[in-house]
Amino acid sequence: MTTNIATTREQSARLLQCGVDPDTADMSWVRGAANVSDGNLSLHPYRRMQRINWQSMRGRSEIAPAWSLSALLGLLPKKIMNGVSRIYTVEIAYSHTFNDAPWTINYEGNGLNKNAHFNGKSPIEACVKxxxxxxxxxxxxxxx
Structure with missing residues (x-):
């Protein structure tokens, strides 16, 4: 079993398409000018790595944001309102029942659309969804 400590490049791109501010990323993917791999995960925040890239590499490195699980959980609202009076709270769960996607993020409350349940193979994927x-x-x- 492989574990990820941050979003993949693909997951990061999906978050950026949603309008998530890259400055909220607490990690970054870095690929140097001569590096042909997917890049290395840096434990430095995206904003800091961008600054380092421009100061020391003169912009030759490709920097992409990466979010840890804790950063993603910090972005999720704990409660959402549907209309004026209905409040739904977030629940994070793991279930052996769904082997292909055991992690779930739910917004629970009476009357909320069934689409408020998000399963993933990892808690990071469930958060991205x-x-x-x-x-x-x-x-x-x-x-x-």
């Missing part, structure tokens, strides 16, 4: 749904439905993310 939840953020995609939240932004598509005009819910605001938390600001870090």
């Amino acid at each position: 939840a953020i995609e749904w939240l932004t598509a439905n005009n819910y605001k993310l938390n600001q870090l």
